[in-house]
Each structure stands twice: as structure tokens, then as C-alpha cells.
Amino acid sequence: MLNGGGDGVPAPAATAETDATAPPPGGTPMIVFEAVTKVYDPNVVALREASFVIEKGEFVFLVGPSGSGKSTIMRLLLKELDPTGGRILVGGRELARLKGSKVPMLRRNLGCVFQDFKLLTDRTAYENVAYALKVQGESKRDIRSKVPEILALVGLGAKMNNHPHELSGGEQQRVSIARAFVNHPPLLICDEPTGNLDPDTSVGIMQLLYRINRTGTTVVMATHDREMVDKMRKRVIALEEGTVVRDERRGGYG
Amino acid sequence: MRARLFISEAFRSLAANISTSVAAVMTVLIGMFLLGLFIALGSWVISWTDHVKKDLVVNVYFCTDLTCGEEAAPKQIDAVRAGLASNPDVREFSFISKEQALEEMKKRYPEITGNLARNPLPPAYEVIPVDADRVQEVAASLEPAPAGVEKVTYGEKKAERVLQVATIIGAIFLVGSIILLIASTILIANTIRLSIFSRRREIEVMKLVGATNWFVRAPFMLEGIVCGLAGSVVAVVLLLLAKELALPGIMGRIESPDDIQAWSFPLVALILVCVSLLVGAVGSGITMRRFLRI
Secondary structure, X not given: OXXXXXXXXXXXXXXXXXXXXXXXXXXXXXXXXXXXXXXXXXXXXXXXXXXXXXXXXXXXXXXXXXXXXXXXXXXXXXXXXXXXXXXXXXOOEEHXXXXXXXXXXXXXXXEEEEOOOOOOOOOOHHHHHHHHHHOOOOOHHHHHHHHHHHHHHOOOHHHOOOOHHHOOHHHHHHHHHHHHHOOOOOEEEXXXXXXXXXXXXXXXXXXXXXXXXXXXXXXXXXXXXHHHHHHHOOEEEEEEOOEEEEEEOOOOOO | OHHHHHHHHHHHHXXXXXHHHHHHHHHHHHHHHHHHHHHHHHHHHHHHHHHHHHOOOEEEEEOOOOOOOOOOOHHHHHHHHHHHHOOOOEEEEEEEOHHHHHHHHHXXXXXXXXXXXXXXXXXXXXXXEOOHHHXXXXXXXXXXXXXXXXXEEOOHHHHHHHHHHHHHHHHHHHHHHHHHHHHHHHHHHHHHHHHHHOOHHHHHHHHHOOOOHHHHHHHHHHHHHHHHHHHHXXXXXXXXXXXXXXXXXXXXXXXXXXXXXXXXXXXXXXXXXXXXXXXXXXXXXXXXXXXXXX
């Protein structure tokens, strides 16, 4: 079941590593899913005994058709939902044990990027990014220095004071990535970040995420984008009807 | 530091959602104006019924040679006085001698009393009950009439009517105020809900970037307070205008002794402002709860 060859993509070096329970190379893993099951009312099984381990610094694609459970994994990681069964650990801490009042702290250490950007429409690009810092009680001075820096990093230095509706889809997604990354969280989760974008724009976004990954940030990305996954040659976890059907070190879309 | 941030957040979203803000202010304004009008009117009417109740007295008329054939003896009068003094329903009573009664009569009807050969009026006790409601009991305690008493009157019909009307008016005022208070609370809460519902996406985003519930809620509650304050202050100003401009025209036609007074205006204003601040803040806070479960 694991390690399926996909469409004949050779995965030479990866085969030994595909066992997700292999000892981590350095310290606690970033994410651990242990037989996680999520059942929505009434009896819709979104995730069935899903198990995988994601190490710090990894770049992982979650692939699979709509309704296969990708978004459920994202929402479980954000503790927007609680699992029906199994255990989820993020940075060594079990989410089920996390008190409701600690959820904001979890989310501050966890950048998230969505298909629909989720920007505050009545705020400029600058204010959108600044909001994520204000929420944490960051000082005005820090905000003034960090926000332009991160916006310049994602290539929006010139459009800081534009509102989301004045920006293209790709630019809005860059703002949302800037917002997610401005705290330099150890983990970035992206739910189909290129789902609304044309292929060329998507490449730009992927390059940006890749660069973020290179700084040591773990990136988990749910996607439908077959071409992108095949090109990147990164770890792929494939889901079908809530079950992990494939987990490859350097996989293709399948 | 925190507070400044909340205040600036609250005012920026008030400005950004100016139409909902205005709608909220208008809702508070209408609700509080009506409530204020009702309180003023109601308290005036209650004060009026109190005034009328004061006129409810029991008159004990003693015998004269014209009515009973002989004058009431001082002993008989003393006996009645003792009875009244020991009656717990009686608050106070005063003796009106024949001469005092005639003086009073002369003042009211000088043309009739002008050529009286002698004083035909009886001495009497005017008895004020502890409460207007007890007037019938006081009258009943003098039944049958003690020796030397010609008759006891307390304006049966008038008393009954006045007491009934007073009770009904009191009940209407109470029920009306409660209904109006509930209605305006629901109306304001609904406006708040609409405004929050239209911004639920915004709240979702705030929660997803790691805002605590209080960080999201505080600016909303501040907005509620600001809208409540604005609405109620305008309502108070309108009520003041109504009081100063419209009231003298109306009151000029109604006979109104000095002891009939509505609750003082500052008190009504204070009630309105407090109610709307409370409803604004608590309403926002409670309504938020549903949307914060993300």
C-alpha cells in the first residue's frame, strides 16, 4: 500500500526512508499522526486511521481528489476540529491535550495559507500582515520594521498600501504567505495555495514556498496541482477516501 | 497599550462599516427615545393618580339640630375621636368645626352663603387613611354610625373608579416598560448580530492568525458601547427638545398642580444611557460567542 510506484516514477533513494516510523534524524518530529480518524456527522468518514510522521524542515505534498481528507488534515492541525480517534502531535505536543485558551498560541507558531487567501478585505496588504503581529502583542516598532521586510521578500514591496481588491490573485496569495511567515513559524501549512491561480503565477508561489522551506521551515501543502508535484520531486502523501494510500520520499502526483 | 490598540481597532471598523454603524445607532436611538418617552409619560401619570388618591378622604359629619333634631354632644365627638385615633388604617384626621366649615363654604360659594341667617353646617372629622386603598375600610369601621354621627361619606363611586384607574395605569406602565425594554434589547441585539454576521469571515481570519477570543471580542464590544452611547445621547437630546419645545404647549391645557411630576429628566437620561451601554456591550459580547468557536 505504501510505496506504490505511481506511474513508474523511480524512487531509488527514498525506498528505505518511506517507513514513516523510522527514527527521526534530529529531535522531535514536526507532525505526528497516529491512526487519526475523523468522522463528521452523520457518519461521514473524512479520515480513516491516517498515520504519518513529518520531520522538521521537510516539504510535504498532500495529494488526492476532493473529499479525500486533505483539508480535514489541515483543519485538524489548526485545531479547528478535534479528531474522533487517534493522536496528533505538533512539535511534540498533543493537540487533544491543548486547552482552548492555548489554541491561539498554537496558531501563532503555525502559518497557514489558503486557496481563498482569507485576507481582511478592508485592510491594505501592510495592515493585513501587521494584524498577525498585533495579535501577538508585538510592539509598534517591530511591526514597522518587520512588515515591509517580509512584503519585500515576497515581492510586494511596492504594493504595500494596496487593498486586496487592487491586487491580482497571485499578489493576494503573496500577501497571505507574508502574513503566515512574518512570525517565522516553524511550520507552514498551505491548503491548495495555487488552487485559484494560473500556472505561471503558481510557479512563482511555489518558488516562494520553496525558498521559505529552505530557511528551515516545515511546509505541508495540500494540492491538486499534478504538474507541480511531479516537478518538485518532494515527499508525497497520497490520500483516497480518507485513507493514506501512498507515502513517498521523492514522489509524483501518482 | 492594549487599550489603545482595541480603541483604534474599534474605531477603524466603525468607520469601515459605516452603514451598519449608523443602523445600530439609529436602532438604539429609536428604542431609547420610545423608552424615555414612556418612562416620562408613565411616571407623570402615576404621579397624577397619586395626587388624585390624596383627595380620597372619609368625612364624618356630626348631628346638628337641622339633621338629627339635636346637636352632637362633645362627649359623642370625643368618642369618635378616640375610635379614629386607635384605628390602624387612619393616618391622620382633623376636626372641622361649624365655623371652619362655614369659612370654607364662604370661600367657595360666596353667593350662597352671603345671606345665611345662621350656620347650618355640621362639625365634622376629615379622616385621611394610611393608604388610599384603605378608604373603604376606614368608612366601614364607622358603620353603623356611632351615636351623634349623622353620616359618613367617602365618595364611594369616585373612590372605586380612581383606585381602579390607578391600578390599571400602574400595570400598563410596568408591562409597557418591560415590553419596550425587551423589544429594544432584541432589536439592538439583532442589529449587532447582523453586523457581526457580515464580518464572520473577518473573525475567522483573526482566529486563524492566532488572535485570542478577547482580542477579537474587545473591539466589537467597544463598538457596541460607542453605538449605544451615540444612540442614547441623541435620544436624550431629542427628548430634551421635546420636553422644552413641545411640552409647554401641551401642558398649558392640562390643569397640573405642582405635586404632579414626572421623574426628573436627568434620571430618565441616566437610565437610558446605562441601558443602551449595557445592551451594546453585553449584546456584542454574547453574540460574538457563536462566531468565536473556530
